[in-house]
Amino acid sequence: MSLKEKIKGNPGLKKLVHWMLIPPGEARPRLWVRLFLNPFIHxxxxxxxxxxxxxxxxxxxxxxxxxxxxxxxxxxxxxxxxxxxxxxxxxxxxxxxxxxxxxxxxxxxxxxxxxxxxxxxxxxxxxxxxxxxxxxxxxxxxxxxxxxxxxxxxxxxxxxxxxxxxxxxxxxxxxxxxxxxxxxxxxxxxxxxxxxxxxxxxxxx
Missing domain, CATH: 2.160.10.10 (Hexapeptide repeat proteins)
Incomplete structure (x- = not known):
């Protein structure tokens, strides 16, 4: 099972990861995601x-x-x-x-x-x-x-x-x-x- 599947299959972990990536109630990713994560993924x-x-x-x-x-x-x-x-x-x-x-x-x-x-x-x-x-x-x-x-x-x-x-x-x-x-x-x-x-x-x- 991939990491992505594990996160999707665990509601508590999924909520935590989502909070780490995006502030609650917003669509824009956190600054650290934009600067240090996205450039290496997309x-x-x-x-x-x-x-x-x-x-x-x-x-x-x-x-x-x-x-x-x-x-x-x-x-x-x-x-x-x-x-x-x-x-x-x-x-x-x-x-x-x-x-x-x-x-x-x-x-x-x-x-x-x-x-x-x-x-x-x-x-x-x-x-x-x-x-x-x-x-x-x-x-x-x-x-x-x-x-x-x-x-x-x-x-x-x-x-x-x-x-x-x-x-x-x-x-x-x-x-x-x-x-x-x-x-x-x-x-x-x-x-x-x-x-x-x-x-x-x-x-x-």
């Missing part, structure tokens, strides 16, 4: 950049990988507390994005500004318990290679955005977006698809 590819004013709420018990040549711009928040955050090569995470795992972002993806990508939801159906005290539900978001997500979009838990797709500004993605598609609106709908036989983007009625 992967930063060659030429990758995390701007100084980015908030990195990453913890050692889930993965954080930033691919080579990728950049996370200032005022963004990245959180892997409830699931891995994997970002591929040559990808740009624009200013003021919020990325909450579990999330897989491919290669050469552009995320513009003020985008929320969250693989986390809160259970709410038991009306006898405050929502904040109910369990957390996670479902992985996948953004495949070569996508462009325009400003102010919201990507909800569990969806997949297919390769070389575009999400319009302010769109709320609640369902999968097929590869080579353009999605806009709230909730988002597909308005264009690339037709490989015609070699052109075709409007979807």
């Amino acid at each position: 992967h930063y590819g060659k030429g990758s950049k995390v701007r100084y004013r980015t908030r990195m709420d990453v913890l050692p018990f889930n993965k954080f990988n930033l691919g080579k040549g990728s950049t996370i711009e200032s005022f963004s928040t990245v959180n892997n507390g409830v699931g891995d955050v994997i970002i591929g090569d040559g990808t740009l995470i624009g200013m003021s994005n919020v990325i909450i795992g579990p999330v897989n972002i491919g290669n050469n993806v552009i995320l513009a500004q003020n985008i929320v990508v969250s693989g986390l939801n809160h259970e709410y159906r038991n009306t006898d318990i405050a929502i904040k005290d109910q369990k957390i539900i996670t479902a992985t978001i996948t953004i495949e290679d070569d996508c462009w997500i325009a400003a102010n979009a919201v990507i909800t838990a569990g969806v997949t955005i297919g390769k070389h797709s575009v999400v319009g500004g302010g769109a709320v993605i609640t369902r999968d977006v097929p590869a080579y598609s353009v999605a806009v609106g709230n909730p988002a709908r597909i308005i264009k698809r690339f037709d490989f036989e015609m070699g052109n983007w075709i409007s979807v009625k």
Whole structure:
């Protein structure tokens, strides 16, 4: 049995380790974790950049990988507390994005500004318990290679955005977006698809 499994299997030990890593009621790891633990656990590819004013709420018990040549711009928040955050090569995470795992972002993806990508939801159906005290539900978001997500979009838990797709500004993605598609609106709908036989983007009625 691995150390991680032993900790998970022992509620008292798990609580102690969690307290050592994160102050109670907070999401940001303690300073010692950020300075002395995370740099040796998480992967930063060659030429990758995390701007100084980015908030990195990453913890050692889930993965954080930033691919080579990728950049996370200032005022963004990245959180892997409830699931891995994997970002591929040559990808740009624009200013003021919020990325909450579990999330897989491919290669050469552009995320513009003020985008929320969250693989986390809160259970709410038991009306006898405050929502904040109910369990957390996670479902992985996948953004495949070569996508462009325009400003102010919201990507909800569990969806997949297919390769070389575009999400319009302010769109709320609640369902999968097929590869080579353009999605806009709230909730988002597909308005264009690339037709490989015609070699052109075709409007979807």
